[in-house]
Amino acid sequence: MLYLGLFICLVVSFLLGMTWLRIGLFNISGKAMELWLKKVTSTPLKGMIVGIIMTAILQSSSAVMVITVGLVAARVLTFPQTIGIILGTNIGTTFTLEFLSYDLSRLIVPFFVLGLLLLLFRHVKIKSLGFIFTGFAIIVTAMRGFEWLATPLTELEFVQKILYLINDHIIYGFLFSILLTACIQSSTVMTGIAMSFLSAGIFPLETGIIIMLGANIGTCITGLLASIGAGEEARLTAFSHIWLNVVGAIIFIPLIPSIADICRNITTSLETQLAHASVIFNVVCSLSVLPFAMQFGRFIIKIHGRKKIKPV
Template sequence: MGELFSLFAVYITIFLFGMTVMRTGLVNLSQDRLKMTLMKMTSSPLKGLLVGTVVTAILQSSSAVMVMTVGLVAAGYLTFKQSIGIILGTNIGTCFTTELIAFNITSAIIPLLIIGVILLNMRKHITYCLGCISFGLGCIFVAMQGLETLAYPIASIPAAYNFLQLTNENNLLAVGVGAVLSALIQSSTATTAIAMGFMNDNILALQAGIGIVLGANIGTCLTAFLAGVGASRPAKLVGFAHIWLNIIGVLVFFPFIGWLGALSSSLTTIPNLQLAHAGTIFNIISSLAVLPFVALFTKFITTLHDDVKVRM
């Protein structure tokens, strides 16, 4: 049993390593442009949502964009209200990664790794960045394949099996599992990947997987909250806003997990894609629903945390 969980930890590490390497390549391709885009193109909530979506899709990390946003608000380049649109966009942009890893392209793993190594050893900046992207993506799919192979052996352990069955029967527990796991490993995408591994072997039900994805949205808020610790008061509010947006979204959608599962099942029969589509639908609807009420939500956060005065 110890060996199984050690391998599980190794595959999670490989996944996070791959995400970091791929993100490094993407960021280095356009690092300066990303910050300038956040600063110049967030004059309205809709623009902020679009920018947050695109930048998160590029960086492959909502946490990285949130940390950047907290920093810009702390420095006075963005107002707290401008950050709300970006937060809504990050929730949508992060779905790009989950949709990508849901596809089974194991035959491309070796070519991705080989091409990545070759490009990494070239001197040109652009080839190095492309090498990072290729090698990182290869590592991600190695980890995905490994997590899938470990799903059945782990589920064969009586304690793990009983816990998974309990998770299948209790959507609230699934949400809690997703929140805790995402907070611990600081990646909602990795949490979704774990759920996909168990779903592929029919160990985890779709509704339980959706519950874990919803919980992961809450758990990943920890990064932005920690980034605001010790920062200016407006920056702290960004972290609070991120937490409340995701908590409210999960509370509203929780009674409709069954509907969300039925809708995603009607779109595809592949378990991985069903879960990815469910997460995408949830985040798009949640973000678009809040978009017209950004001003009211800003007042709600500033009133709730009335000890914090901000520049609107």
């Protein structure tokens, strides 16, 4: 029970760090990005570039999806304008994992101390920097905590049973990742945990990739929840995000061994291998759909539309 309690505390800490990091980044640039988002979404390509940049800055595809759904609900954006943004968010979210795949332990103490000092200031911009530095220190601490806890946690009988199912049955690992990510509402946290367990040698890269694929689907719950009661086009926006990740994951599952081999050839770092696998999945999915963005939008309207929507 002690190890399970520590695991829950680390998950909460990771989420807290992500939230503080997101708050700081949004306070510094969020409003400007919203205005930018309104102006630069005339084509799917432009929308994708905006989605990549926004997600890379805010460090959260869920946050960008919530902003996008909110702007659609407010009739500032239309559903067709959001397709490119959705494609971009999936690519942008990989920046966080790539960054976390490096050993940043030496930055924990200086970033934490600097962050706490900046939080004492009243000026919004300076205080926001405090949220960024403190949040980042908490995230890296949680990642190292997961890595330390991975081995003793696997000594628990029910954890061993879960790992057995995940390692030997792909579908269980896939569904487990979807459900857990839907609960914590962050694919970054879920994949970050997988990176730590992978680094500790608890399971192979192939298992980490299936968890990453499931996390990409589970994170869609945030946009879906945000779309409830927000109008028809906001609902279509959420469903398009779900379809993109579900279909992409189903196509990629048979390719997991090949992707794992490619990543192993690129780097020997286990954490970086999983981060690269996430980049490959999201970039390939988004770039594959981009030339057919308009047709993709019509498909979503045909399947989920309840009333007449302006043609894509």
